[in-house]
Amino acid sequence: MTTWNLQGTRCHLLICNGGSCMREQGEEVTVAIREEIARLKADKLIHTTRTRCNGRCLDACVVIAYPQGLWYKDMTPESGQQLVRKLVAGEMLESNLVYVFELEAVATGVSVTGVDKA
Secondary structure (H helix, E strand, O other): OOOOOOOOOOEEEEEEOOHHHHHOOHHHHHHHHHHHHHHOOOOOOEEEEEEOOOOOHHHOOOEEEEOOOEEEOOOOHHHHHHHHHHHHOOOOOHHHEEEEOOHHHHHHOOOOOOOOOO
16 A cells, blocks of 8 residues: 655645535546646645545535635536646635634634534
8 A cells, every 4th residue: 555755745635425425426526636636746735535424415525625624515527626726826716615614613612504413
C-alpha cells in the first residue's frame, strides 16, 4: 500500500461515496475532481479521500474541504472541477457552499440545522 507524501498539501477533499451521494453522481464527481487535480498538476496541493456517508444526504453529493472546514452540497462533475480550480486559486466555491466550520461555532454550541446527535 502506498503512503503519500503530504508535505505541501493545502487541502484535503473528503468526497462522499455513501448511498445517497452515489445516486447523485458521487462516482462521477470523484473522477472529475481527481482528473481536474491531475490536469492542473495540483496533486501535491490537494489530496482526496472517498468517504462513506457524511450525514448530509439531502445535500447529495457532498464534498468537504479541510482544513478550511468548507462543506459543499449538490456537487456535480462540473462543480467538482470548478471547486478544484477555486482551491488552487485559494478561493471557495460559494455557489455550492452549505456550511463553514468555525471553531467559534463549536465553542459556543452553534450547530448546523439538521438532526441532533443523541
